[in-house]
Amino acid sequence: MIEAPGLRWKANGQAALSGPLLALAHRLDDRFVALAAGWQAEDHRFPTFLAASVLEQNDWFRSFPQHATFPACLDPAEANLATFTDGQPVDGSGQVHPSALAPIRDVLTPAACYHLYDHHQGLAFDRPRYFTTSNTCFRREERYVPLERQWSFTMREIVCMGTAEEAGAFLADATAEVDRLTTAIDLPLSWALASDPFFRPSKNPQYLMQQIDPTKYELMFEDRLAIASTNLHHDHFGRAFSIQRDGEPVRTACIAFGIERWLAAFIHRYGPTGPFPQL
């Protein structure tokens, strides 16, 4: 298990960062924002909650139900709140005993870029558009590892919305730019073909499609830890969110960086206190 100054691991699969490790996280994000500036990507900041209906629009819940985390609230009726307070709100093991819950309509962001498709829903573009956004993302897992597999983590994404050629060129350029960066900082990394962790993959047409048309590549640290990924979505989000380019569903592609996993790679490569290379 990784231990480093500035890392405090929480039993619920989340990490608190401070000091030199937090400073490195900021420098990494700044470097990715600088990368995004190469496309004049427009920066966006979105909330942590995402309307569940947005993910339903692209069938996310049927593909990745195992990862979903929902914000839940008590039904606000006074009698229901009294039932909650009169009981034992939280027991000795830390388990909450809620009374009736209010309807759940939101989900905690599972990937930063979903907000961008929702944000541009119904729009029509006449030129390629580039965006960047960062969010705290949540993925429920069976087990957690500090900085490597967390319930909540930080994801920075750069997204292209354009024609098929523009989306393809973006991924080629982004891959080349990241290769330049990783060569300069001397990390043992390589790109590998990947597929998303679909629930019941053999029954999921999107999984089948990924087998015959690879659209996801992961940047692997020591062949075991994906610290970034490139993803070609074809017109999946263009159709789902009615975003058009020259009268056709827009093609989209993204590159995503998992900040905590970059920290893990740096610690494994340079030790818990560094010195870490310039970015």
Next chain:
Amino acid sequence: MTPPEVRDALRSWIRAHNPEVPEDEPADDTPIIDRRYLTSLQVADLLLFVEELRQAPLDPSGLRPGTFRTIDAIHDAFFPS
């Protein structure tokens, strides 16, 4: 079926499932996934159609990248001469 008949059957299936495909498309070497003539929602149905054409089952776990890129690629992968 002869190779041209297989290719024409595949072409007809794609056209039948995509009314927006232009008159002279897809050619044998048209990238049908890149052009979105074949989407994820249609892949499973096309697999079943290929099984019908070749009169033999396919193993989905044996699918490889590129085998559905063009009509030629489908033919070469699943209809060995």
